[in-house]
Amino acid sequence: MGKNTSVIEREEVVIRFSGDSGDGMQLTGTLFSDTAALFGNDVSTFPDYPAEIRAPQGSVGGVSGFTVHLGHSEINTPGDFTDVLVAMNPAAVKANAAWVKEGGTIIYDLDNFTDKNIEKAGYIKDPIKEENFESYNIIAAPISTLVKEALKDYELDPKTILRTKNMFALGMVYWLFDRKLNYTEAFFDKKFHHKPKIAQANKVALRAGYYYAETIEALTPVYKILPAPIAKGKYRNINGNQATAWGFIAAAEKAGLKLFIGSYPITPATGILEELAARKDLGVISFQAEDEIAGICTALGASFAGRLAITTTSGPGLALKSEAIGLAVMTELPVVIVDVQRGGPSTGLPTKTEQADLFQALYGRNGESPLIVIASGTPTDCFDFAFEAARIALEHMTPVLLLTDSYLANGTEPWKIPSMKDLRAIKPRYASPEELPFVPYKRDEETLARSWAIPGVPGLQHRIGGLEKNTKGNVSYLPDNHEKMVRIRAEKVERVSNEMPDLLVQGSDSGDLLIVGWGGSYGFIVTAFRELIAEGHNVSFVNFNYINPLPRNVKDVFSRFRKIVVCELNLGQFADYLRMKHQEFTYHQINKVQGVPFTISDIKDNCIKLLEEK
Amino acid sequence: MEETTLKYTAKDYKSDQEVRWCPGCGDHAVLSSVQRALAELGIPKEQIAFISGIGCSSRFPYYMDTYGFHGIHGRAAAIASGVKTANPELSVWQITGDGDALAIGGNHFIHAVRRNVDLNIILFNNEIYGLTKGQYSPTSSKGLVTKTSPFGTVEEPFSVGELVIGAKGKFFARTIDANIALSTQIYTAAARHKGASVIEVLQNCVIFNDGIHEEVTGKEVRDDRTIILKHGEPMIFGKDNEKGLILDGLKLKVVKIGENGITEKDLLIHNAAEPNPGIQYMLANMRYPEYPVALGIIRAVEGITYDASVHGQIKDIRENAKIKCMDDLLSSGSTWNVE
Numbered sequence: 001m002g003k004n005t006s007v008i009e010r011e012e013v014v015i016r017f018s019g020d021s022g023d024g025m026q027l028t029g030t031l032f033s034d035t036a037a038l039f040g041n042d043v044s045t046f047p048d049y050p051a052e053i054r055a056p057q058g059s060v061g062g063v064s065g066f067t068v069h070l071g072h073s074e075i076n077t078p079g080d081f082t083d084v085l086v087a088m089n090p091a092a093v094k095a096n097a098a099w100v101k102e103g104g105t106i107i108y109d110l111d112n113f114t115d116k117n118i119e120k121a122g123y124i125k126d127p128i129k130e131e132n133f134e135s136y137n138i139i140a141a142p143i144s145t146l147v148k149e150a151l152k153d154y155e156l157d158p159k160t161i162l163r164t165k166n167m168f169a170l171g172m173v174y175w176l177f178d179r180k181l182n183y184t185e186a187f188f189d190k191k192f193h194h195k196p197k198i199a200q201a202n203k204v205a206l207r208a209g210y211y212y213a214e215t216i217e218a219l220t221p222v223y224k225i226l227p228a229p230i231a232k233g234k235y236r237n238i239n240g241n242q243a244t245a246w247g248f249i250a251a252a253e254k255a256g257l258k259l260f261i262g263s264y265p266i267t268p269a270t271g272i273l274e275e276l277a278a279r280k281d282l283g284v285i286s287f288q289a290e291d292e293i294a295g296i297c298t299a300l301g302a303s304f305a306g307r308l309a310i311t312t313t314s315g316p317g318l319a320l321k322s323e324a325i326g327l328a329v330m331t332e333l334p335v336v337i338v339d340v341q342r343g344g345p346s347t348g349l350p351t352k353t354e355q356a357d358l359f360q361a362l363y364g365r366n367g368e369s370p371l372i373v374i375a376s377g378t379p380t381d382c383f384d385f386a387f388e389a390a391r392i393a394l395e396h397m398t399p400v401l402l403l404t405d406s407y408l409a410n411g412t413e414p415w416k417i418p419s420m421k422d423l424r425a426i427k428p429r430y431a432s433p434e435e436l437p438f439v440p441y442k443r444d445e446e447t448l449a450r451s452w453a454i455p456g457v458p459g460l461q462h463r464i465g466g467l468e469k470n471t472k473g474n475v476s477y478l479p480d481n482h483e484k485m486v487r488i489r490a491e492k493v494e495r496v497s498n499e500m501p502d503l504l505v506q507g508s509d510s511g512d513l514l515i516v517g518w519g520g521s522y523g524f525i526v527t528a529f530r531e532l533i534a535e536g537h538n539v540s541f542v543n544f545n546y547i548n549p550l551p552r553n554v555k556d557v558f559s560r561f562r563k564i565v566v567c568e569l570n571l572g573q574f575a576d577y578l579r580m581k582h583q584e585f586t587y588h589q590i591n592k593v594q595g596v597p598f599t600i601s602d603i604k605d606n607c608i609k610l611l612e613e614k
Numbered sequence: 615m616e617e618t619t620l621k622y623t624a625k626d627y628k629s630d631q632e633v634r635w636c637p638g639c640g641d642h643a644v645l646s647s648v649q650r651a652l653a654e655l656g657i658p659k660e661q662i663a664f665i666s667g668i669g670c671s672s673r674f675p676y677y678m679d680t681y682g683f684h685g686i687h688g689r690a691a692a693i694a695s696g697v698k699t700a701n702p703e704l705s706v707w708q709i710t711g712d713g714d715a716l717a718i719g720g721n722h723f724i725h726a727v728r729r730n731v732d733l734n735i736i737l738f739n740n741e742i743y744g745l746t747k748g749q750y751s752p753t754s755s756k757g758l759v760t761k762t763s764p765f766g767t768v769e770e771p772f773s774v775g776e777l778v779i780g781a782k783g784k785f786f787a788r789t790i791d792a793n794i795a796l797s798t799q800i801y802t803a804a805a806r807h808k809g810a811s812v813i814e815v816l817q818n819c820v821i822f823n824d825g826i827h828e829e830v831t832g833k834e835v836r837d838d839r840t841i842i843l844k845h846g847e848p849m850i851f852g853k854d855n856e857k858g859l860i861l862d863g864l865k866l867k868v869v870k871i872g873e874n875g876i877t878e879k880d881l882l883i884h885n886a887a888e889p890n891p892g893i894q895y896m897l898a899n900m901r902y903p904e905y906p907v908a909l910g911i912i913r914a915v916e917g918i919t920y921d922a923s924v925h926g927q928i929k930d931i932r933e934n935a936k937i938k939c940m941d942d943l944l945s946s947g948s949t950w951n952v953e
Binding site: 034038040230231232233235249253258262279280282284285287290291294297298301302303304305306307309326327417418419420453455457458461463464465466474 | 659665676697700722937941948952
């Protein structure tokens, strides 16, 4: 490295970029994360931004952050506590004070620590002193002054110059982590190839930051994180929303169908609609509907017309779609509903994460209305479960509800790019124009799925609807027919478990404590689980992705453990669901409802307590 | 949707289901007119989809030997928009009522019209909720006594034509359920029109609002109390074609030919194709007794449809796209190799 400074070799490091929502922290964090991934580190990132687009400048409520967790070993979460905090203003210190590791590094823009800003953030005079950070590794850099100086000969207006502050800070961080600038420089050349002056300004600021850090090196330790032992192959960074969108495009291509999305914008699900609206090159039909109800109803219309149809939403939107989901259950049309969960109830915490829509997903409809519910576990496996949701919908002629959450949606990870030829085939159940007359609710003996007759095919004209019907599709109010149909619809959902993978136990397959998670808490729980194992505790771990129906071997797995603890970001919905489905077991709970993911210690501490109790 | 010279009769479009509307209900006549129109158009029945919401009229798809989807209350416009956008080749018909389209489904209705999705929307207006047995609807006249307005409604009703024009609608027509000849003509024209076509049918509910339109549609009076508008022809009406409409200042005015020196030449000529909706708006809003109620095609303006635009955009983008398949997308942008 050739640097005359202390080097801290670490398995992993967490860094958080934090500033006003207009300070460009999301871009700064993304560039850092991409650079780390290119270097070969395993990476997990999480953006944390306020619901307000431009909250009052300098206020704690307006702080926007981006966390990058990079490591030499496998990284499954964006990390709990941060080793390095980049704070563009005093409010950023305030917002993150509780999350800085003891003795960590804080880089801040001295020029922004004016009396006014300090007061706005709720401090009296000196944030560092008032937070007792004096013994930490503090780097106070006059960033605004330094970028003005660095760019004074570039004939730029003051506003443009100050916009490069984030790149100056990033340059400092690159020096701190001994990373190369070329990826970021290439990014600016590409992004601003029509505005070479802007590209140049950002590059100059980046380099100025890097050299500044080098100049003041005596003050700084350098973090050294070796590349992680990652499987060979081609990689890219992807977040959960993009992975979800791509999973559906892949499923449509595999099934030989056009993809249709009918959706209404809602945080944090909008990214899926945006991604698919941009994919006209792959023939995606996107319909931005007038409301949530129209979102699913257009999707149902498209499904009736023979497309792979999906609708995407978040909790409050799922509530609005309930009646139409019931219609999908009744008409047995293939459609996928994605709920990117956020904090609730009502408008709740639109930009924060939670797993509290489980009951709504399972039961939020009138009548006996069973629904297949599956949940993604990591940002990248959103691709796999979107694909799987589409496959089940098309092959079983049924609506499928896919649960992700705000953390998965926005979190990014490096993703080993799959090849289409390696993905499983999808075979929609088309009705045959040779088998006339067409009977809309005649079923496959094994799966109970009906066949799909697509408008345009001669001879297959038929009517479906929300009224109870007989096998021919004609309206029927006969008592026996209704019960028969209700039972068939339930049995049809149940039989999907015949082709589901068994629940996979991590750790030994029997023991003192089974840690149970579902969906998007996977990364946090698995990290806690591994640390517990490393510390010599007798624990095992399972994460559920298939929620309804449950995998067939649940009872078999659960019966081999002395204690079972269910960890979820709600008050215990999955635990209650398990109590109903598998009453013979006792379930302990670890719950958190703060709009943020678990910390590793949330899970570890509680598990240790359970292990110690008799 | 493709018109053909195939020989179809109205009967070909009938399903094997027994029609269950009340005897004497106006819906029977609408069903029959639509089947005639389809036979005239010669559209193969597998190319047709009937989509409905909830209400008496929404049982319609079950009686057609076409593809059909009986949806949920108010949402037919959204389902139909999905069908048409997913497959613009289909002839898509939406069957709805005054409650279904204008109360619970008002939002979907105005947006389907605004987007100009190529749908044929038949709105059965009987000014009452029939299936729930007699409550007032968004088109009930102010003061109407119903089960939920025992002392008369206190609400202003919607005028369907006004709403359609306000929502930037390009096709609006009005007919009477029992006038099969006029209705067949209008449904045929609506199917040929590219874009959202709204047809308001003055439909009689024999049970809960019997005779609600009788004042203008009754056999004895209808010639004097309605005017059938024809594109390019003077606005003339009356038993003996003795009355007409002129523009008097900023308002329409009923005149008698021969009185005050008025001749047929002074009458307004109906121009349904005029993009400026000013006169059409006044025509759609004419109410008896001040005016005759306008029937026929009031507005029919050409415009690009939503479904054609969506697919046009996809086609244009695909022609020059670098990404042709999912594998291309997967390896696009910023990637790196781990050796």
